[in-house]
Amino acid sequence: MIVTNTETISGYTIRQTLGIVQGNTVRAKHAGRDIAASFKNLIGGELKGYTELLTESRREAMQRMLAQAQQLGANAVVNVRFSTSSITAGASELYVYGTAVIVSQQG
């Protein structure tokens, strides 16, 4: 599966557009991370726990999107966008969407 956030894929031609595919996940950070983060806030620097949280959410959402694309019989997803929103304190949504297409290599 080829995934890009551009509208076209260089070296490939889009043969058929199948439609939008999406994946989302709402994740909460656990209290341990909050405590660790509040300590980190004393000295500054990167909050690795929260970075990991974002990585996990992104992977999960992407997986759901790719599963949908596979079901449609696509071999590529183009124009992928991410968006995030916070739902309540301690829970945030990560939403990813793109267009499922069938591509073939040029030449």
Place this chain on the structure above:
Amino acid sequence: MLELFIGLLFFMVPAVVFGMIFGRTIEKRHLRRLDEHDSKYRGFLVTQVKSFPDAVPGNQPPTLICSEVVIASDYLKNFFASWRNFFGGEVRSYSRMTERAKREVVARLVTEAEALGYNAICNVRIETAEIGNRRQKGAQAMSSCIGYATAYHCSANKG
């Protein structure tokens, strides 16, 4: 009232001093690391356009790469910010923090693309992420971003 004041003093003063010592050191070190990274990858083409500038067919198709980073504030920054909040104007300590987060996100994209064997990225997008609710009272100040781009092969050698 007095107890509250003393409590605040005993917490806030060491916290601000901590920020002054560690926060600044970490920030300086981080900025230096970003500068080193930038000079190391000077030949790497990073664009924000939707097309593929100077693309050549490579041995692997273009692919999406993502990175994320969350940078914490420290109490010295918070102190400056509350000061600024009173008088108005640019909160430089926070602008520096958000700048660090954005540069780090792009730096990670470049590193990942390079590790996968690509030599250019296009259509770089940086999205600010929300972790929890920052309008909540007592919420920590932090800068979190998600960056994503398409990695591909290009012919041009910028360097």
